[in-house]
Amino acid sequence: MERISLRALITALLLAVVLITVVHTVISQYQFRRAALDYRADSISRVIEVAALEALRQARSHAITLGGSVQKRLQLHAPDVLRTQLNAPFSKGYVEAGYLDLVALRAYDAELHLLDMDGQRHIPPLPETVMQRLAQRQGVERLKTLGELWHTTDAPLYSVLVPIGGLHVEGYLEVVFNPLFNLLNVGDMIRMPLGIHDHRRAELLHPAGIDERAPNHAAMEYALRGVDDAVVLYLVAYADVDMLYADMRRIQFITALSFFVLTLAVLTLAFWLLNRHLFQPVQHLIGQMEHVLHDENNALVTQRGIQEVHAVAASFNAMATRVREIIQELRRISAQDGLTGIANRRSFNQALEREWLRAMRQGTPLSVLLIDIDHFKQYNDRYGHQAGDECLQHIASALNLAVQRPTDVVARYGGEEFVILLPETDAAGAAAVARRMQNVVATLALPHASSATGIVSMSIGVCAITPSRGQPAQNLIACADLALYRAKAAGRNRVEVAQASDWAALDSAAT
Amino acid sequence: MRSLAGLLLLCLALPAIADKPLAPQTIPGAVTVDAERAVLLIQATPHLVIVDSRLSEEHAKGHIPGAINLLDTEMTEAALSRIAPDRDTPLLFYCNGERCLRSNNAAAHAVAWGYRTIYWFRGGWQEWLHKELPIAR
Numbered sequence: 001m002e003r004i005s006l007r008a009l010i011t012a013l014l015l016a017v018v019l020i021t022v023v024h025t026v027i028s029q030y031q032f033r034r035a036a037l038d039y040r041a042d043s044i045s046r047v048i049e050v051a052a053l054e055a056l057r058q059a060r061s062h063a064i065t066l067g068g069s070v071q072k073r074l075q076l077h078a079p080d081v082l083r084t085q086l087n088a089p090f091s092k093g094y095v096e097a098g099y100l101d102l103v104a105l106r107a108y109d110a111e112l113h114l115l116d117m118d119g120q121r122h123i124p125p126l127p128e129t130v131m132q133r134l135a136q137r138q139g140v141e142r143l144k145t146l147g148e149l150w151h152t153t154d155a156p157l158y159s160v161l162v163p164i165g166g167l168h169v170e171g172y173l174e175v176v177f178n179p180l181f182n183l184l185n186v187g188d189m190i191r192m193p194l195g196i197h198d199h200r201r202a203e204l205l206h207p208a209g210i211d212e213r214a215p216n217h218a219a220m221e222y223a224l225r226g227v228d229d230a231v232v233l234y235l236v237a238y239a240d241v242d243m244l245y246a247d248m249r250r251i252q253f254i255t256a257l258s259f260f261v262l263t264l265a266v267l268t269l270a271f272w273l274l275n276r277h278l279f280q281p282v283q284h285l286i287g288q289m290e291h292v293l294h295d296e297n298n299a300l301v302t303q304r305g306i307q308e309v310h311a312v313a314a315s316f317n318a319m320a321t322r323v324r325e326i327i328q329e330l331r332r333i334s335a336q337d338g339l340t341g342i343a344n345r346r347s348f349n350q351a352l353e354r355e356w357l358r359a360m361r362q363g364t365p366l367s368v369l370l371i372d373i374d375h376f377k378q379y380n381d382r383y384g385h386q387a388g389d390e391c392l393q394h395i396a397s398a399l400n401l402a403v404q405r406p407t408d409v410v411a412r413y414g415g416e417e418f419v420i421l422l423p424e425t426d427a428a429g430a431a432a433v434a435r436r437m438q439n440v441v442a443t444l445a446l447p448h449a450s451s452a453t454g455i456v457s458m459s460i461g462v463c464a465i466t467p468s469r470g471q472p473a474q475n476l477i478a479c480a481d482l483a484l485y486r487a488k489a490a491g492r493n494r495v496e497v498a499q500a501s502d503w504a505a506l507d508s509a510a511t
Numbered sequence: 512m513r514s515l516a517g518l519l520l521l522c523l524a525l526p527a528i529a530d531k532p533l534a535p536q537t538i539p540g541a542v543t544v545d546a547e548r549a550v551l552l553i554q555a556t557p558h559l560v561i562v563d564s565r566l567s568e569e570h571a572k573g574h575i576p577g578a579i580n581l582l583d584t585e586m587t588e589a590a591l592s593r594i595a596p597d598r599d600t601p602l603l604f605y606c607n608g609e610r611c612l613r614s615n616n617a618a619a620h621a622v623a624w625g626y627r628t629i630y631w632f633r634g635g636w637q638e639w640l641h642k643e644l645p646i647a648r
Contacts, residue, residue, distance in 0.1 A: 166647060167575075
């Protein structure tokens with residue numbers, strides 16, 4: 001299975017971070033724009049509110065002045081005169097009337113019963129809540145002017161109620177005017193195209209210069225509320241958003257650019273640092289580890305990179321060293337004979353194969369001495385197995401000490417059999433070594449009551465050959481075995497050298 | 512140290528110097544009233560003489576119904592006696608507002624001349640307009 005690499009993983013993560021920031025920036029750009037537009041709409045709505053309320057305040061002020069002038073002359077108890085007096089602002093030139101779009105004048109008595117009116121006769125009575133509020137007023141409050149914005153089914157109205165009779169309230173005069181007239185110049189006040197809609201959103205004033213195809217203008221609305229908090233008029237200002245958008249785009253561009261540059265710089269730095277201190281050391285470590293695995297020498301990996309990589313390398317080195325020690329120990333143990341400490345049969349066979357090939361290559365003779373301790377079974381029976389083991393140990397160390405060349409191999413071949421490999425040694429040399437061995441063991445003078453000599457002796461079969469191609473190395477052992485057999489047969493405690501007949505026997509057996 | 516304290520006092524006093532001074536809260540021998548109490552007073556006192564201590568131009572633009580214009584600097588004892596012969600006649604003085612000292616000055620004079628029932632509408636015309644009370648012209 002293909003495994004993902006650390007570098008690929010981190011690169012993917014960094015790319016994901018970049019992608020997320022880009023997506024976030026793009027999304028936030030839209031949200032930012034919407035928020036800015038909302039904020040703009042909110043602040044413009046406030047501006048419209050202030051301007052509209054100021055226009056209404058001025059109109060109300062004119063209405064109060066007009067009402068104050070008219071009420072002085074009103075004769076509430078003379079119906080004929082009252083009619084004429086109420087008509088005066090419409091028919092005569094009152095200064096304040098020029099600032100208002102007068103709809104009607106209505107006179108009430110102190111108990112708020114309608115006495116008479118002039119102007120548009122079809123306008124409905126004041127909303128019930130206003131009448132109740134008027135009726136509930138007490139004391140000085142009754143003298144104060146009341147102004148309310150309200151609407152009929154088809155027109156907005158503003159009513160101002162001024163007391164008649166100065167400070168001694170005889171009744172009330174209601175000045176009703178259409179506030180639309182005063183609101184027309186709100187657009188001039190706020191310096192924006194202004195549209196006005198009534199409570200059913202029917203257009204009353206069309207904004208100058210704004211048509212259906214004015215995409216660069218955003219409508220910002222303010223709902224003008226009157227009696228009972230009901231919307232009487234919608235004032236809609238059209239703000240040129242091109243400049244707003246241009247400003248925003250510039251700010252966003254700068255913000256985004258600086259953000260990207262910063263992110264890129266940070267990511268580049270992060271990648272560089274990671275590459276230098278993590279990826280490369282890890283890659284290097286992996287390469288060296290592979291090398292160490294196949295390397296017989298005591299090579300170790302270089303410790304570099306960040307703390308963790310360094311620690312991994314150190315651990316690997318410690319482990320490699322420990323494993324090498326264990327391998328050496330195991331190798332030593334596997335090549336040794338457990339009892340005598342000299343080479344074992346397996347190790348001997350390896351040496352034999354090696355030397356066989358070498359001798360074949362170099363055309364030199366190779367000799368093997370196969371040694372058998374005489375009457376060892378009886379020795380064991382008589383002296384016990386522990387003594388038998390000790391005897392073997394003595395002989396093994398004696399044999400091991402008796403060979404002179406480092407290439408000679410002394411090994412334990414089986415129970416009481418030893419074998420000695422002598423490279424570059426012919427039959428005569430090998431026989432000499434065999435006799436020397438016999439002497440060495442004789443010198444030990446290990447007592448053996450069951451032996452004819454009274455001491456431990458050995459029979460030795462010697463075989464020497466210059467190997468040729470196609471011959472198995474084990475033939476050398478078999479040949480020495482034949483010689484040993486003859487030595488035993490001839491009465492033991494003697495050296496017997498293999499003859500050409502032995503080889504012939506072996507060859508015929510092989511074929 | 513003393514000069515430092517003086518400097519500090521000067522600093523504190525500077526805003527007050529910059530604005531026109533406020534009229535005092537009360538005048539000895541006169542009752543200070545607000546707009547509501549003034550209205551109740553006017554409604555309840557038939558013989559009350561309301562003295563508008565402002566300039567005649569200001570008076571012409573609008574005034575409390577029933578007020579008589581008499582500028583404080585032109586208000587001699589004789590002039591006041593013409594509109595209020597009896598020292599028991601209740602008098603109500605007002606001018607533009609709390610930064611106007613004319614009514615304060617006039618009321619103080621009236622107290623000195625022995626008028627016994629003197630009211631001073633300290634908030635004056637500004638308060639009257641602000642509360643949208645009936646005005647006369």
